[in-house]
Amino acid sequence: MKIAILGAGALGCAIGSTLTEGGHETWLIDRSPAHVEAMRRDGLQVDDADGSRRVKVRAATRAAEVGAVDLVVVLVKSFHTDSAMRGALDLIGPDTLVLSLQNGLGHEDVLADIVGRERVLAGKTYVGGVLRAPGHIQSGVRGKFTFIGELDGQLTRRARTIADAFNASGLATQVSDNILGTMWDKLLINVATGAVTGITRLTYGQLYEEPALKATALAAVAEAMAVAKANGVKLSMTYAEQAWNLAAEGLAPEFKTSMLQSLEKGSVTEIDFINGAVVRWGERLGVPTPVNSTLVACIKGIERAMTDRQREGATA
Numbered sequence: 001m002k003i004a005i006l007g008a009g010a011l012g013c014a015i016g017s018t019l020t021e022g023g024h025e026t027w028l029i030d031r032s033p034a035h036v037e038a039m040r041r042d043g044l045q046v047d048d049a050d051g052s053r054r055v056k057v058r059a060a061t062r063a064a065e066v067g068a069v070d071l072v073v074v075l076v077k078s079f080h081t082d083s084a085m086r087g088a089l090d091l092i093g094p095d096t097l098v099l100s101l102q103n104g105l106g107h108e109d110v111l112a113d114i115v116g117r118e119r120v121l122a123g124k125t126y127v128g129g130v131l132r133a134p135g136h137i138q139s140g141v142r143g144k145f146t147f148i149g150e151l152d153g154q155l156t157r158r159a160r161t162i163a164d165a166f167n168a169s170g171l172a173t174q175v176s177d178n179i180l181g182t183m184w185d186k187l188l189i190n191v192a193t194g195a196v197t198g199i200t201r202l203t204y205g206q207l208y209e210e211p212a213l214k215a216t217a218l219a220a221v222a223e224a225m226a227v228a229k230a231n232g233v234k235l236s237m238t239y240a241e242q243a244w245n246l247a248a249e250g251l252a253p254e255f256k257t258s259m260l261q262s263l264e265k266g267s268v269t270e271i272d273f274i275n276g277a278v279v280r281w282g283e284r285l286g287v288p289t290p291v292n293s294t295l296v297a298c299i300k301g302i303e304r305a306m307t308d309r310q311r312e313g314a315t316a
Contacts, residue, residue, distance in 0.1 A: 001165050002069045004029055004091050006084055007076030008036075008059065010129030010261065014139040015073065015101070015146075015171060017046050017055045022169020027066045028059045029088065036061050038135025045136040068093030071162060074100045074111065077262075078273040081110045092119075097158060099148060101125045103190050103258065104273025105183060108151060121159060122179045123148035124186035127171070128251050130261065143250040145172050149179030181234040184224075188235075188243035190274045191224045192217045194259035195295035198269060199302065201260060205253025217244055219291045224278045230285040259299070266306060271299040 001024050005016040008028035019026040028044075030036055036059045043054040060066055072091050076084040081102070092098075092115055099121045100107040108122045124147050128140030148163060150156055159175045166173035176182045196217050197207055207213055221240035228235055237243055248255075262269045275292040282289035 001025070001071055001162075003027070003071045003073060004063070004066055004069045004088075006063075006072055006074050006088055006091070007080075009075065010131040010137050011101075011125070011127060011258070012073075012075040012129075013044055013057075013131070013137045014046075014127050014129035014141055015075070015125070017044050017057060017137075017139065018141050018171050019166070019169050020055055020057050022165070022171075024165065024169065026058065027069070028057055029061070029063060029066065030059070031061060032134065033061055035059075035131075035134040038133075042135055045132075046139050047132070047137070048139040049142050063088035063090040066091060069096060072096060072098045074098060074102060074107065076102070077267075078102055078104050078107060078270045079268070081107050082114070085111055085114045089115075097121060097162070099123050099162065101146065102273075103186070103194075103270055105187060105277045106273065112151075117151065120151060121148055121162070122151055122183060124182050126186070126189070126246070126249075128255055130256055138252075138255070140251050140255060141171060143172075145174060147174050147176045147179070147182045149176040149182065151179065153177045153179065178234055181236065184228045184233045185236050185243075187274065187277065188221050188224055188237060188240075189247045190257075190259075191278060191292065192221050192240075192243045193247045194257045194269075195220070195271060195275050195299050197257045198259040198263050198271075199295070199298050201263075203253060204248040204251055204255045204257070208248060214244065216291065220275065220278075220295060223282070223287070223289045223292050227278055227282045227285060227287045227289065230287050231281060263302060263306065266310060268303050268307075269299055271296055271303075275299075 003026045005012040008030040016028045039059040043056045126144040130138040163173040218240040221243045259269045278292045
């Protein structure tokens, strides 16, 4: 298959390099010229459980360099979904499919408005990644599942074809007939660890050594599960500790959540699409979400302080 990874950060590169090594013509598209140039010049350095290696990848900053593809895997930050997809319409041919593997909820509707709902599939991945430097990632693919599915829950041939291609490359993938429930399952994972590590600046290993933080995480997950139940969502988990245990399964202790990585890079986070989504749905359904509301407020405060420092630095 000819595949474009729209948003080749840590996670996009982890998935893209796996698909490249699986024999697919995979393009890593990212807006960072330094990152793309490093990959073009030296290949992508991938550190994982097997050691360290360089993978010869195709990389570009513009979709026009790539042309139409069979599959677009969207992995940009949630708040960039609309602008990124509108700027990448050169990837869309007559039969192109678009698959979101982003964190949070609501991206599929944004993509459907741009490329047509008939092209869009939804998915969630538990693959991990850390961007060490331009052209250099730590990858956590082994033992991490990816789930994809049609928005209407049908088990289609095109979804199975994508899953077969991913599986043959070493990216463990299943087709789901309950992708909404799968998306909420992944949301629970992000709720468990993202905001807490963003606030404390702890790695996975450090986080899991602190009982008080575990209690906070479990309370946030329990709220999210109550919201999902009120919304009629069928979850695979029945108690909050399942999400807590799954969040770090197979990841090295030094791994960092994507939310923490964003803050360390001086970027705003996806909090509005994760814990913030729980709060919004809770308000609509009349389900209290005090822990998630507090976590959102804390991250917003950190973002505000970060933005103020950046402005002061720019005017100094």
